[in-house]
Amino acid sequence: MKPTYVLGIDSSTQSCKALLVDAQSGEVVAEQRSSHLPGTQIDPQHWVTALETATTGLLEQASAVSIAGQQHGMVALDEHGQPVREAMLWNDTSSAQQAKELTEELGGAQACAEKIGSVPVASLTVTKLRWLRDHEPENASRTTQVLLPHDYLTWHLGGRKEAVTDHGDASGTGYYDPAARRFLPDLAADALGHSVQLPRLAQANEQVGRTSTGAVIGAGTGDNMAAALGLDLQPGDVCISIGTSGVASAVVEDSVHDGSGMVTGFVAANGKFLPLACTLNGAPVLDFGARMLGVGKQEFSDLALAAEPGSGGVVLLPYLGGERTPNRPEATGLLQGLRGTTTREQIARAYVEGLLCSMKDAVAALEASTKVATKRILLIGGGAQAEAVRVIAPQIFGVAVDVPRTAEYVALGAARQAAWALGGQEQPPVWDIAESTRYQARPRPEIYAGYAKLRDATEGWN
Numbered sequence: 001m002k003p004t005y006v007l008g009i010d011s012s013t014q015s016c017k018a019l020l021v022d023a024q025s026g027e028v029v030a031e032q033r034s035s036h037l038p039g040t041q042i043d044p045q046h047w048v049t050a051l052e053t054a055t056t057g058l059l060e061q062a063s064a065v066s067i068a069g070q071q072h073g074m075v076a077l078d079e080h081g082q083p084v085r086e087a088m089l090w091n092d093t094s095s096a097q098q099a100k101e102l103t104e105e106l107g108g109a110q111a112c113a114e115k116i117g118s119v120p121v122a123s124l125t126v127t128k129l130r131w132l133r134d135h136e137p138e139n140a141s142r143t144t145q146v147l148l149p150h151d152y153l154t155w156h157l158g159g160r161k162e163a164v165t166d167h168g169d170a171s172g173t174g175y176y177d178p179a180a181r182r183f184l185p186d187l188a189a190d191a192l193g194h195s196v197q198l199p200r201l202a203q204a205n206e207q208v209g210r211t212s213t214g215a216v217i218g219a220g221t222g223d224n225m226a227a228a229l230g231l232d233l234q235p236g237d238v239c240i241s242i243g244t245s246g247v248a249s250a251v252v253e254d255s256v257h258d259g260s261g262m263v264t265g266f267v268a269a270n271g272k273f274l275p276l277a278c279t280l281n282g283a284p285v286l287d288f289g290a291r292m293l294g295v296g297k298q299e300f301s302d303l304a305l306a307a308e309p310g311s312g313g314v315v316l317l318p319y320l321g322g323e324r325t326p327n328r329p330e331a332t333g334l335l336q337g338l339r340g341t342t343t344r345e346q347i348a349r350a351y352v353e354g355l356l357c358s359m360k361d362a363v364a365a366l367e368a369s370t371k372v373a374t375k376r377i378l379l380i381g382g383g384a385q386a387e388a389v390r391v392i393a394p395q396i397f398g399v400a401v402d403v404p405r406t407a408e409y410v411a412l413g414a415a416r417q418a419a420w421a422l423g424g425q426e427q428p429p430v431w432d433i434a435e436s437t438r439y440q441a442r443p444r445p446e447i448y449a450g451y452a453k454l455r456d457a458t459e460g461w462n
């Protein structure tokens with residue numbers, strides 16, 4: 001019998017990845033990718049071009065397709081469906097002031113967490129709408145519809161007919177109520193200064209259209225929701241994704257409303273909830289460290305592994321692009337503890353330890369908000385390819401770390417959703433994706449303690 005293939009797409013910050021997957025087994029049969037442009041404001045047409053490049057030759061073979069995308073980006077469209085300006089991405093911190101103002105307008109941090117699941121930070125779409133109103137009133141007045149990156153691409157794939165989104169990605173806008181599972185259009189209107197059309201909320205297994213090649217289109221979702229679906233996260237599992245962002249997330253039964261703002265209470269792609277703590281500084285911290293030392297990725301990892309735990313007292317605060325968790329949009333990075341005897345190996349290791357300690361902050365916040373202890377960490381994303389990250393991670397987290405068999409889990413989750421939409425059953429198909437490599441080590445709490453001391457001492461610094 002001829003196999004049925006589905007296509008899963010991950011349109012993330014740095015690139016667009018497409019996986020052609022056997023709908024029955026979940027086996028990946030082909031993979032292609034295309035780079036995105038750097039920057040925090042991007043013409044959405046570039047994503048379309050990357051999508052077309054990454055899916056060439058694959059889309060034709062697929063019976064269904066779903067797109068997962070970087071969360072939160074504001075794609076503001078005019079009455080003709082044309083972007084009024086470049087999309088502002090999740091890691092654009094221009095709207096930090098608007099985040100503060102909206103938090104106050106909504107009655108403070110805890111009131112926001114109750115109403116929209118999250119305390120607004122610059123990443124959330126709602127703050128970008130308010131920024132548009134304040135800084136580009138002409139563009140704001142021309143905006144008739146606002147989409148998320150994955151909505152925009154799904155709309156394009158379906159021939160630009162009806163615009164739809166899913167509950168997972170919608171829950172990251174800041175104008176969605178995760179407990180009631182509905183948009184709050186008044187909040188979007190208040191932010192932008194006038195009412196604005198929002199995409200229709202589709203069900204997770206809904207067929208929302210057809211491609212020009214006749215494939216069924218699924219609703220798609222946010223990249224973190226898709227990763228959870230691709231990994232089939234179970235209670236006690238924490239996914240740590242080291243992509244452009246650093247994300248700690250878990251799938252839970254009840255909605256989360258964290259007034260501290262460290263954890264955003266999103267909705268999962270399978271009808272449950274996906275509380276998540278996200279940093280602005282993931283794998284690019286390693287890229288930066290390697291560049292500073294003038295070495296490639298492999299040598300950087302080798303250098304880090306050649307140094308002793310604790311990096312001879314060198315500590316990195318990795319807030320290179322400002323930070324969101326903790327909320328320090330104006331922060332910069334900091335290397336502390338340098339001596340005349342400090343080695344390149346110690347500096348390389350300090351980058352890895354600093355990145356992982358910031359992820360431990362995220363895991364701690366997640367555990368505090370869900371009251372669920374972490375039983376297992378699953379490490380994914382580009383940064384998880386580095387051996388030094390894999391080896392040092394259990395020293396920092398204090399639990400075993402599983403690195404799933406190399407695959408693009410966001411695109412795999414999108415493929416699983418596509419197969420779900422194709423079959424139309426109650427639950428997503430069960431795929432055997434359990435194979436992973438376990439990394440274990442003696443916990444080194446003193447490394448995180450040194451990091452936490454520096455983090456707290458620098459609160460309020462820019």
Ligand SMILES: Nc1ncnc2c1ncn2[C@@H]1O[C@H](COP(=O)(O)OP(=O)(O)O)[C@@H](O)[C@H]1O
Pocket residue numbers: 012013014015242243244245283284286287297381382383384385386
């Ligand atoms: N072997 C590696 N070691 C360290 N970093 C890596 C490695 N492979 C990829 N990366 C980094 O991972 C990042 C891309 O990860 P990815 O998960 O694809 O990001 P995104 O989903 O945000 O586009 C880049 O910053 C890249 O340099």
Ligand SMILES: O=C(CO)[C@@H](O)[C@H](O)COP(=O)(O)O
Pocket residue numbers: 012013014069070071072090123172222223224243244245246247276278282
């Ligand atoms: O803002 C968030 C989550 O809230 C980010 O996780 C974005 O969704 C971008 O993801 P990556 O490109 O780093 O995977």
